[in-house]
Each structure stands twice: as C-alpha cells, then as structure tokens.
Amino acid sequence: MESTNYRSFIFKILFFAYLLLSLSYITQAQNEKRYIKDGDAAKAAGDNPTALRLYLEAYKLNKTNASLNNKIGIQYIKSDYPHKCLSFFESAYKLDPKVDPDILFNLGVANQENLRFAEAIDFYTQFRATLPSSSPLLKKVDRRLYECANGIEFMAKPVDVKIESVGKVLNSTSPDFAPVISADEKVMIFTSRRPGSTGGLLDETGQYYEDIYISKKVNGQWGTPQNIGANINTDGHDASIALSADGSELFIYKDDGSGDIYYCKERPDGSWSKPLPIEGSVNSRSSYENAAAVSPDGNTLFFASNREGGYGGLDLYMVKMNDKGFWGKPVNLGPVINTEEDDEGPFMDFDGMTLYFSSRAHKGMGGYDIFKTYYDSTRSEWTDPINMGYPINTADNDIYFVLSGDGSHGYYASAKDDGVGEKDIYMISMPPREDKQALIAKMKAMNLDVQPVVTTPDPLPVPVVATAMLPITIKGVIKDADTGLPIVTSIQLTDANGELVAVVQANDKGMYSFVVHNAAATQYTLSAEKDGYGFVNKTFNVPGQTSSAQEITQNLALKKLAVGNIYVLRNIYFDFDKATLKQASNKELNNLLQLLEKNPGMQIEISGHTDSKGSDEYNRVLSKRRAQAVVNWLVSKGISKDRLSYEGYGETRPLASNDDEEDGRELNRRTEFKIIKQ
Template sequence: MNYYNKIFLIIALVFSASIAYSQSKKDSIEQVLDSIYPKTIVAEISSDEFTEYAPSISANGRIMIFESNQNGLWNLYLTRFEDGKWIDEVPIDSVNMAADSNDVISGPNFSYDGNRIYFHASFDGGYGAEDIYFSERVGDNWTEPENMGPEINSSSFDGFPTISTDGKTLYFTRNSKNIPEGINEFCYEIYASQKTDSGWSEPEVLPYPVNLGCEKAPKIMADNRTLIFASLREGGIGGFDLYQTRLNEDGDWVKPVPLEYVNTTDDDLFSSISASGDLMYFSKRNDIYSVEIPQEFRQFQNVTLQGVIRDADSKEGLSASIRITDANTSEIITSFDNNPSDGFYSIVLSAGRAYNLEVRKEDYSSALYYYDLRDIESYQEYEQNIDLFTTAHLNVNIYDIELYDPLKSTITVKNTSGRTVDIVESDGQNWKTRVDLPIGNAYTVEVESENFKSKSFSIDLTGLILYRVYEEDIELIPEKIGVPINVNDLLSGGSVSSSTLIIRNKTRNEEIVISGNQTINLRVGDRYMVEASSDRGYAFNSTEIEISDQGKLQTIDESTGEIKEDSKGVELKLQPLAKDANLTLKDIYFESNKSDLFESSFEELDRVIKLMKSYPTMKIEIAAHTDDIGAAAYNVRLSKQRANSVISYITSNGIEEDRLISQGYGESKPVVPNDSEENRAKNRRVELKILDIQLAQND
C-alpha cells in the first residue's frame, strides 16, 4: 500500500467514525495509525519510574546512546545491540562527571562512525546558557567533554547537534526568534554550519519551509540529504510531530512532510535511524520506541563501510587520514581521521556512485580501494580492515648476467643526503635478498660483488605507497681481462691451427669452447682449466690458470712446474700422435701407499678415453712411476697396481682391454733426481706411451 492510499484510508476511517471533537479526532487518527504502523517500546532501555530520552544510534545499528534521569540527574548512557536485544547499559562517566547537580546534559547524537558524541550541556565556562560539546571514543571509554567553540556556540542556547556522515555539516538549534502566536513551548530554529579548512562557518538558519518558528531535535540521515526534525506546526496530530525534508538536486530543501507512521498525540522527538534505513528509534511519553519505516519514507540506499586501520606487523590500531572521492569526477566527498585508540572507522556511502577510498598516514604506507555502488538496490555492509606498514620489503635479485648464478654481494642503502642507512649481505646461495626500507624516504641502493662491476638504482618511498613488496633484478657484469692462448706443436714449435680449446671455470659453472690461438676474455678472480686438443693427429694437453683479484694472469710453467705471477699469455704444446710418443698424464692421484684412484683423476683420464675413441687403432701403454721412498720391489709392485687401476677405469668406459698394457716401473725411471720433495713429486707420475697407431691421411 503506497503512502497516498494509506492517507486516504486514514481519512476515510476518521470520517466514518463521525467524531465530534477535535481532540477525539486526533486520538482516533492515532489509533488508526498505530494499527497500520505499530510502535514498539524498547523494553530493555525504557522504564516506568524514569525518563529515557533522545536515542541516537550508530551507523551500523549496534550502539545507542540516550539520556536518562535515573540517578536524579540528566546523564548520558550507552548500550549495545547483541543477539536481538539491547544489553550492557552503562553511564558515560567521563561526560556525566563534568556536570554538577544543576547542569543539564541533553540531545546526544553519534557521529556516523561511532567515534564521537555531540550533545549540549550547561557546564560552567561555556559561551552561553547551554553550549554544544563533543566527546571522542578512546577504546571503550570517552574523553572529557570539549566545547565546540565560539564558531558554533553563541551567548544564548545552542543545542540538539547532529552531524552529516561526511563530517562537513553540523545541524543544531538556537532559540527561535519567530515563535508562532499561541504556542507556549520552548521553540527553536534549525541552523547549519559548514566545516572549512579554517574551522566552522558562520551558522545560518535553514530557510522556509523547514523553519516555521518552533522546531526541535534535527537529525541528518546517513545519505546527507534527508533531514528529520520535530516541529509544532499546523496540521500536526498533537504536540511535537516529526517531519522529513530532503535536499533536491538544486540544493533546496523540499516542503517537509509529516511522518504519519511515527507521529502520535504526544510529543514525538529525537528520530534516529541507522544507515540501513529500515527502523527508526524515537522518544515519546518519557520512553524510547521503535517503528518500522515504510518504504516510501526510507532514505536513499546506503552502504556502510567499516573496519579497523592497523599496523600490518603489530596489528595495533592506527589513526590515519581517510578521504573519499567520486571515482568518476575526483570530487572530494569527505575526509576525516578515524579513531586513534583502536583504529576503528565507519563510513556511510550513498548508492548510485562509484567511490575511491584513500587512507594515508605519515611514515606509513597508503591504501586505495575502489567501490562501485552504482547498482546497489538495498542496504549493505562491507567489512574492510586496512593494514598499513612502516617498512617496504625490497627483494633484490642479484645474479651473474652471463651465467644467471646468484652472487654473494653487499647491498648498501643510502638516503637522499648520502647517509648510509643500511648494509645487507647476500649469501650467494639464493637470488633473492630482502632489504627493509622505511616508508617516507627516497633511497639509492648500490650493489657490489667482488670482481664484478657495481650497479645502483633508486627507489622512492614517498607519496602514495600502496605495495609492500618491491622486486629489483640486478644483473652484474664480471670484470674480465683478455688472455692470449696459443696452441703449438711440441716438436716443431709451430702453431696448431686446427686446435680446439675447452676452458672450464673451476670457480663457477662455466665452460667455454673456442678454436685455439686467440685472445679470450676471462673473469678476474677465477681459476680455469684450459684443455687443448686437435683432431689432426695430436694428443691433448691441459693446464690450470688463474686471474688474480688484481687482474694478473697466473700460469704454470710446463717444464719447471713453477707458477708465473704475471704471464702475458698461455702456451699449450701438443704432442704429435706417433709410435713411441710419450705423454705425461696430469693430476692422477692415488691414496697414500694404495692403488685406489682419487676422483680428481677422472678428468684427465676422460681425456685419454676421448682420445682413444677418436683414434680406434691406437694402442697404449700405461706406465706408473714412484719416487725412491720405500723398498724398490715394493715400489715396483705398487706402481704396477696403480697402472692397472688406471687401465681398469679406462676399460670401464668403453675402451677394449687389448688396446692397453700396464707397466709398473717403480723408482727406476726418474725424470729428475730424487733430491727434494718437489722433485720426488715430479717422479710420482703416470705416463701414456703410444705402442701403435694408424693415422688417416688427413691427420
């Protein structure tokens, strides 16, 4: 049943009753309205012996404040809605105790986020008879009252405050200057003041048709466009009745309409509606009542957005600046700070628009959310907890630009003034190294790794910081020097043009294959095994080299075994493959006084295997030699066993046994006198002798 059908029914019922007196008519109208719009006393709050008055409900509908004289004084009380009823009624002592026995505290109204209470009181030290004050929530407690100041309060009465959800407009009442004739009530007019960057504007009285001279207890609804107030005016049922007006698109207040669903012959005052817009609480007959709001009287559809802003690490509540803008026009809808004690915030947004929610706090990150409410058709609540952080996590991924291996590095962080704020070491095992950077500064980050070219980058953590984790890939370029490598014929000394070089980096996982007789750039600080070979009738040869941290080439003299600290290049001599040619195998090691090969010997033996596979007609003798330590017979036997161990490894890798012969010569064929430990080491050797080979014509 729409509004006009209901009014027609009411009028018809009244006339059909043939009531003779005006008051009887009003009583009958009230009875009819009560039958259509039943009103329910809030039994958990209301009592027979005391007055409960001026309810105000938070936007989420879960907290109510009201005034009562239950202790003989007009005090404020708070109650919570849980499991379908109002419970835990408690006095707001910090406010109540500011009054003496003659003071009045009245007209409380919540801010829509539930973090502030506005009310009027006659405390000493005010600007007028009664001033408007506010108290802020600190956890479960409330601060001592604070006067709104002379921008709002005058030398007369200022009271019944109510504030818009965006915090921009404060509505309140002052003593009326235009009391209608014949009215003996306390009459007021409704004023509004706008919040500016410099404070509150000069209050202005709302124009006709809102103010007619005897208004009271305004309440701005969650949509910031609907105003409900009590008024004594022609056409009312009796006493103060509740009326509703709205701002139209031109910014003008439309003609107020009586709220027939709530008005009675008593004084009906102090409407309070949660953001859902479906239930009204109000005062009449010294008690608090509730009534369901008919659809045609409901506000524009709203959405309540609430949650806690907190520190991302400690999870403690934070105070931050919140700004709501129109997502399409960037118009600022509202800006405010949330509750500093626990970080709670609550925002009421009107449906039909898209919004951006921005949260900022100095030295913290920011937050930005988008809400599209253009198609919302019913009241909704969104829970949005917001975590802000003081440090960003910078993940620096440091790796070798050529090999993609992680690098052990030093990460130095400096601020804009050049002061070092942190030094972090990467372990060289993982690519990712985390650096924590305080929000609110810009930084230069320098990455250094030994024997690599350093690299730096900047990161700016000022302004709107939305993300906590940042990634930066750092590819470091190795320092290198050019190393000439020549491959020559052992006998003629001439260059072997067909040679191939395999250069294995023993410091890191790197292998380079090139043709011989050229200059190759090698890494500073690394050790290499250089192997030369040729498929044109040559054996292989190998040597180890190292590039010092100072960029100097270190080589081993093949004839003396001495390390040359500042070589100008590498020369490898290849033995031509011919019958009776000898090749000393390098790095063949056995356990002490045993014939078991060390694994480090396999690399050189694998070269032998590769050579024999390349020349399938080649037969060889593996000869093992010892120094002169120990009995000669023992040394012969030991060297024979070691030669057999070498042959066993070779044959186990695909070479036929009939192509190999083992010999153990003991100490009988030294290459140098056994007169020093260095010489004895040279005599402990394994040699390869070619017994037979048939080379192809192009070899």
C-alpha cells in the first residue's frame, strides 16, 4: 500500500513538473510571437531601430527561428552596424535555405559588409544565376560584383594611413558626426545627438534631436565641446556641414521643408550670428540641398542638390561669388564627377584645386566611397575621380570627409565596434604630401596657425654602400590540421600596429605568398578563417630588409569546429602578473566574438594556462582570472553567459617543457577555448 502511494506521489510530482514546463514553453512561444508581431508593426511604420530591438528580444527566446534570424539580418543592414547582419543571415540560411527568395543576395551583402569579398562574390554569383535575363536586379547584382572585385584590389594595396578615435573628450555615448574643422585644426564643429540638446526633445526614433557643438584646441588638446548656442540650434534638427578656412563662417543644414543650406558668422565676442539662408540660387524650393564646402579664399561654394537637370540622385554643383559679393548661378560639375547615383559630401582642399566627395558610383567598394578629383585649369575640366583606397574606404558608407590645411589629418565619422557611441569622430593621419611646404606657406599668408613640424638633425656622414634593398617574401601553405589537405581561403597580413598590409588568396594547393616592400624590423600577423573551421592568427618577427633576398615560411593549420576540440588563442595579452586585457588582444577577441555570433548554438569553455614560474595555487588563480576576463569581454559584447564557462589550469597542462626559458614557457602561457556544444 505504501509503495502504491509513493508511486502515486512521484507521478503527481512528475506530472506537475511536466505541466509547469509545458506552460513555460507556451508562455515563451507566446512572448516570442508578441515580440515578432510588434517588431513587424514597427517595421511597417518605418521605425527600424524599434523593430530591431523587438526582434532581438524574440531572438533571446528562440534562436532557431529561421524567419526571425532573417528579419534581424535585414534590420541590421538598415542600421549603423550593417556588418552585424552576417551571423543572422548565415543562421537563417542554415536553418532554412528557402527562408527568403533574396537570402543568397543578402548573404552576399553581409559578407561584403564584413570585407569578405571573395565569399560575397560567390553568393552574388549564385543569386544572379537564379534571375531571368529580363530581371531589373541584374544591374544591381553586377554593381555589387564590381564593388567586391574593387574591394579585393584595394585591400591588397592598402593606403599608408592611421585611423584613430579623437577620444572621449569629443565623442560621447550618443551619435557624434559631421565634423568640420578650421584649416589650422584649432576649431572643430560637429553634430551630436547627446543629452542636453536645445529643447531636450526626442524624435520618433527615441533619440535627441541633432544639435551643433564646438570644441577648440588648446596646447594640442581638444577642449570639452560646448553647445554652439540657441542662436543656431533649435528644437528641431540642426547639422554642421562646412566651415571656412579661418573658422569664422559656418554653414549648416536645416530641414525647413525641402532642406536648405544656411550660414552664420562668428562675432568678435565668440558668439555666433543667427543663421540666414544662402543668398542667390543655391537653395531651391522644390529640391534638397544637404551638403556644402567653401574654397579656402571663400569665393567658391560647392554643394549637393537633387534639383532637376542633374545626372541622377544628388549631384554636385559649384557657384562663384561675383564682384558685388553675391553668389552667382550654380553650375553642375558635369558627368566626370556626377553619376546617375548620389554624389555628395564635397570638400575643397586647401590647395584650391583638389575636390574630395563621396559617391555611390565610380570605382567603389560598397555604399558611399570617398574620392578625389583635380581641376585641370589648362583644360577647364575635372580629372577622373580617384578612390581614396582602403582603409579610408570600406564596404560601408564613408562620407563627409574633411582635411586640415597642411593635408596632415583627415576627419570623418564612422560607426565602429570600438567606438563609445553609435557614431564616433575619427582622425586619419594622411600620407606625406609633396606640396606640404606650399600649403604651410599659404596658411601663413592667411595668418593661420601652423601645427609644429617635428624635425630631426641631419645624420653624420656615413660611408655609402651601393646595395639594393630587396623585398621580403612571406610564404607558406594552409592546411586542414587533421587531414593535412590544402585549404583554399583568403589570408590577411597585418603589421605590428594592427594595420592591414595585404590580402591574398591561397591556391588549390593551399599555397600563398606575400611580397613586402620597405619592411622595417617588426612583427607581422597572418590571419585566416574559413566556414566550418576555427580561425588562426599567427604572429611572427621579420628582421627587416637586407641587401640579400629573404624568404620567410609560415605554414598555417585550421582545425575543424567540433565538440571537444581545443583551439589556442595565441594573441591574447595581459598586463604583467595581472588579468587586465591589453588592447593588442582585440583582433583575437573580435575573431572569437564573430565565431560565436556566426554559430549561435555554440557553447565554449575559456581556459587560462601559465608557465611554471610561481606557486601552483597562484598560477591556477591567475589563469582562472584571465580566463574570466575573456568571458567578461565576450559578455560585454552581447554573448549570453549561458554559452560561456571558464577555468584556470595554471601550469598543469603544458604544451612544451618549462625548462626552455623562452620558447617553451612562451608556448605554455596561453589562452584556449574548447567547444562544449555546437
């Protein structure tokens, strides 16, 4: 009797647990459907940020919904972070290859946004094969294929520039963009959606209206930005678009119906006059004028407009000031510059001859690219636009570029993963210019300050040896770590500063080769990845050029993604004797983040390892803290804690003998990840 009662009791408990579990699943499914339904409504209303937020809430409840993954990917394409769409489109396609008639095209876009041009070409080609010969999409796909081919070309020969944030003094956690500067870089005016805007109102997207801010440089440092004042900023949107060379005349964009250009001047006391519409025929009632640039002498204005009579979309126009101080009749810059797509974001170089602008056409990599063209006064025509190259240009929208008077620094805004806000302002250290001294002389003639030029004394005479500095060849083979079979994929070479040097494609035998010119003694990193495999970043030293040819062989091995497999994260760096991640770890960490985003069902264990220096317990605790630091970084980037675990093994799992003071101990000091679930 007691046994029967016990069984009955257990049955009731199990039934009750089953009932609770079922109710939980039902509630979760209902919440998922509600989020998706609300997201669809927001999308239909044109509120893409809200739609994305709601879809992501639904995704937390169910990551295996192919349609939902596809919806999230589409919304990311429309956002300021289009590169984040990749993992969602890949998941959607993996769950249901027929989830969307455009899924192959969207996968092409996703790979293009992530600079994976070879993969993008593959998906675009597959999608193109599904289209009838009469499809209007053929032109769009062919343009994308052209952009990807350009991307491969530009990334193989990157421009020698350095791009870095202007810092948290200027950038905020809100979007900061459209920077304009005086020629001497003493004044920066930009647009921001930070709290404290004039009127304090939010628009339909839930963000503060755009206001204009100003910062001045003192002793080489940017000062805290100040709202430029109620004379200029209103309760609505106000955006900076151009600044005169001396920083005294500001051009702004106001959405006053059709969208027009206004100007205002700085008063002797530092305040600004009330904005007035540009005189003459610059603004038009039936068209949209949204961007401007003024020549160094202030006598020529360049602007963008979609007025009738153009070549398509937004075109660039030029207008000159007459002898009476009034703007004359605008002139279209012509078909060499303007295309059937949008051409805008003009900026006139301090040399008065070089025009920078952004275009969706010409020889671009995707979205807007920044180009430059020269005015040939002997022929009275503009030269063919030249792409500014990678990494100034990417597959995303690169627009509203401005340059210092001496050509040393460019500025623009971009939404990058390392930014503090949705958009941040970045400075580009430009390559040296042959006309720099002429530009400096021109600045001095206009009573503009010139940034100090650091010079070094002439070296003592040394014997001249007639030798030729030969380039260095870096070559190797990339194979499957388990089978030894060759892998065909792209390989990146970056320098010690993390700047991309070149990208090459391994051949069908897995062989690759880079030729590096003008190489100084430094470190380089080879990076490779392929779908279905763990990534690899291999750092090695290069001795620099010599008078004899050098070849450095670096073979790479990729290990397939499988439960139980362990992958070494070689380029994770910590401060000495601490668990604080160094900035040099970012590339490795971002690769791991991307891997987890592409494989939303994957669960991993992060493990820390040390050499034999120190006590066993100290090494175990330190290695565990370092593993936890990696997990914390991943969680801060949106990876669920449920997918991550960590452990510290100290010195208990060496890869080599700790008796080897350098190589052995270096191999043993490492971070790894192990796939627990795939």
